[in-house]
Amino acid sequence: MRVIGFENIGDADVLQAAEKEPVIVVENGGPSFVVMSVQEYDRLCGRSGVGGTLVGSTEYIATIEVAEVETDTPYDLSDIPEVNSLPSRMTDGFMVPTEFLTWVATQEQPYELVQGKAVALESSMQMVDRIVGGLMTCLHSQLRGSLWRIFTGRTFVQTAPGTLRRAHLCLERAAADDGRPAAKQPLLVAEILTPVTDPQRLEEQLNEYKALSGLEYILVPIAAIFSLRVWRRTEHGSWVDDLYKGPDATVRLDRLKVAFRLADIYDT
Template identity: 25%
Template sequence: MVALPARLFMSAAEYLDWEPTQEERHEYWDGEVVGMSGGTRNHNRISLNFSKLLDDALLDRDCDVYIADVKVQVEPGRKYFYPNVVVTCDERDDDAQIVQFPCLIIEVLSPWTEAIDRGAKFERYRQFRSLQEYVLVQVDRPKVEVFRRNNLDRWVLSEYDLEDTLLLESIEVEITISNLYRQVQFEPDNLIYDDSKSDL
């Protein structure tokens, strides 16, 4: 694999043609191509659990669930991001590469991405008129934060712990928080969630 320069710039059209040919994923920020770091096993497991729960719940609905490898067009020609999980129920989303009308975006946090997921990315995601909920999931402890757009167009935070059930209002799906953490080992106390009670 050819090493990329420390900083790589190209037009959005060039990026959209180039990026699918790469072995690794890259986001696009105002002309700059930004490589994405790898995740941990916990990060991968939580993303997989969340996407599977949503996919099963939406099986008979006109909604699509995508994980990791499908990007969202945050700002045409300027910003393209890869959420951990994204849901769209909009019939206009028919592009082969990108989601343009997400109703739900989920980011599984890591020490390397948490600041940008909470800050710069959330600021950009809020530009989506279609987006109703933005979910942040911790990997080092069982905690989920959900930002919901209310009828005043303000974002309201709700928090959930391991014993809680989360209603995702954007898609009318209930998720048991313990199921999100099935087979997840927490650090540093090595607490392992017992998935024998999970119905995933």
């Protein structure tokens, strides 16, 4: 992706480049907008014509705000040195992941980054901590010495270029640097459902998690009762779910060769 100054926006080679890939335009020291073909814009908006032909023509150029591109497209702007070196857009309410991770480390209240904006989360509840602890114990005892590492809510799961979700627990293949703040390819994530859980947020999270290519399991325990729903990815890439109820119900995660009873994770 190319980065140019606003004074160069009229150059013919800029418009030609924008027909091939989006071009970030910098104005007054910060990213101002993005230039791209109408065909690319329609693709990002999910618009298509008959037979999969995209609406629009590369003969025309469309512009959209850079904040929208940072959050709603597959382009990871945080990997572009020119963008990372630009002044913060926090005054506009938007942050790239690197800015957010620096900022959130100074906050007492938990936050996550959703489409470029910091969203406050409810503080952890004792019942949630008990279930997270139970899951960690079950997984750790059966995966000890393996290539997998368990992370709690202090580690974010990157579900999109501008979104860092704060899962209660995730499991990812061990890396050389276990101190990294965001997991990009987890195999398992867990979200505890509590009386104060926002149903819309949970649904959005589940849909984002299901879109992660390497994810195999999503666990959603209900904090107040012995109930756990498990989503599994099939060999064809679709998702199926099972509901487990009662303290003696046994959950088997064959991909990990792990099994546990609900009583084990509910700390009874």
